[in-house]
Amino acid sequence: MIREITEMDYPRLMEIWQSAVLNTHDFLKEEDFLYYKEQLPTYFKHVTLFGFEKDGILVGFIGTSNENLEMLFIDNDFRGIGIGKKLITFAIANLNVSKVDVNEQNTQAVGFYKHAGFKVVKRSALDEKGKEYPILHMEL
Template sequence: MITIRRSRPDEGDRNIEIWRSAVDATHDFLTPADRLAIDDMVCGFLPQAPLWVAVDENDRPLAFMLIDGGHMEALFVDPAHRGTGIGAALVRHGLALHPKMTTDVNAQNDQAVRFYERMGFRQTGRSPVDGKGRPYPLIHLEHLN
């Protein structure tokens, strides 16, 4: 059984572990230098970020989501638990809080693009680079109820 709750400060290392394993499983388009630079940035803010976490029956985080002002900044699922509905449960939780939630997805991450489309998100625009100006195009999405 999965429960969704707010993250706790003592879960920072686990959430970074989820992030790293999820990125390594899905973001093969990143250059090694960019992967390291992003890792440094994530390690600097993720442990203190106000995350929603999906936890197992032992209260161990398996996935997390970060929403800021109705925009989903991050959704990452431990690869060992992908395809089990955890990501969808987190997105549904976010949509209950923000029915017109928006998010951005790397255009090179086909699996994520398809996931968000199945969840009812539609493309509202594109950017040729990511938020830091790196050459990773983004697709801007909004949930349309």
């Protein structure tokens, strides 16, 4: 079930984010991981958040801003069973999402978005914080 996220869900979103990032972002330096983890609650306030519940437990979430998918994270224990596909399909159909920026080094995510119909339109050598994590700008 997909539902809107409230501020009361933020602690669980943090757990999901950490589980996902620790298992998919092996390129991330520890100090950058800690930096982004600290910033995450601030980021939540700037996006529209929806989560996916399985058996009453929040196991994945998306954050969008206008037509941009800003975040999509699935608890590592629930990856590979179609939750990401359901969330991206929901975002495209209901939230008019047509763009996503993804870490080039996160090859699983790049493949996921390509499979969902996104194509690379541009590449940036640095991320939005000026860190050396190349970003692929993708659009439907």
